[in-house]
Amino acid sequence: MPKNRVAPYRKPVAGLLAAALLLIAGCSSAEGGQGSRKRVLTTFTVLADMARAVAGDAVSVESITKPGAEIHEYEPTPSDLRKSAGVDLVLENGLGLERWFDRFVRSANAKRATLSTGVEPIPIRSGQYEGKANPHAWMSPANARIYVRNIVTALTELDPGNAAVFKANAERYEAQLAEIETFLRSELGKLPPAQRALVTCEGAFSYLARDSGLREAYLWPVNSDEEGTPQQIAATVTFVRENSVPAVFCESTVNDKAQQQVARETGAKLGGTLYVDSLSEEGGPVPTYLRLLRYDAETVVAGLTGGAR
Structure with a gap:
């Protein structure tokens, strides 16, 4: 993309x-x-x-x-x-x-x-x-x-x-x-302690992770032209392996190529697309801000527990 x-x-x-x-x-x-x-x-x-x-x-x-x-x-x-x-x-x-x-x-x-x-x-x-x-x-x-x-x-x-x-x-x-x-606290609180780790492309979930008791890791801190460097990928791969993270995620407005590499190298799956910086068009998955929050929580829980969205 x-x-x-x-x-x-x-x-x-x-x-x-x-x-x-x-x-x-x-x-x-x-x-x-x-x-x-x-x-x-x-x-x-x-x-x-x-x-x-x-x-x-x-x-x-x-x-x-x-x-x-x-x-x-x-x-x-x-x-x-x-x-x-x-x-x-x-x-x-x-x-x-x-x-x-x-x-x-x-x-x-x-x-x-x-x-x-x-x-x-x-x-x-x-x-x-x-x-x-x-x-x-x-x-x-x-x-x-x-x-x-x-x-x-x-x-x-x-x-x-x-x-x-x-x-x-x-x-x-x-x-x-x-x-x-x-809803967010309830759904994300259902995750077993070992699975309470959110790995994304951009570090856009720090506030959500803090409020929901999730450990956070990401490839890059802020969307930029330095996305998916070998150092970023290596550090994320290490985190996923050491914490046995079952799924990793990427946001709708960025290319997920680097996160695909993390998934390949660790055996984690791509857990789905998250929305942060933009809503979708009417008829899309997140046409409102409230729906965005709920959708992301559902996607994270489904990805980390092996469920289907």
Whole structure:
């Protein structure tokens, strides 16, 4: 499967940024629609789904990236960049995830809110980003409740007249997140202690592993152009062998070739595709964030216990 990204934390090329500025400058503020709903833009599909759950019909919410996109170093296209014209608010993850978006959004003159504010970050433990915050905090339902509260605050400041709507929607959504958290702990807690090890391509499950009592190993810490090096593969093979891990996994937005090699060398099976950075299209396996969390838990349990999805 071809990769859909460039090296991590690389800034967009100058020509693309210049095109973005021209596009934004050429769009009038009326494009947002006088008297229409407020417009909110999120950096990726997971955040958009969470924001829509809180906003309901009161606010228009759109994602700059499309389902299936790799977000770490996504380069916006001209059509993507047009979405910023006239938006009232941008919701971003933070924790270093969307550095590709910074200069572009500053030029859009929109309010910004960082949804991971208040999350206790887990540091990346290896590679060139060692010590920096792991950005995948949304993979914890407990953290997701922090995201939801930050969304409520941002939307209420944007549209005070709908504050009661946002609060009521958020309360319902937090109840659903609590149910998912119970499900995750229950399902992953069924694993025998020796099988409570999650081996993935990217180190995107640190928060989920922490909350669910799983040991974690991965090939690379952050999606980059240094994926599946001989050193990464050798270290992962050692972990799988020493811990008798029955299955290894890879994420939907990356190439699983290196993980296939780990499986061949250890006798582990490929346990299935996990979703982290993007939802699927409608009709796909994870069209919502809540479904993403449940799907990943079911996939991990089935893979590690020998069950079928």
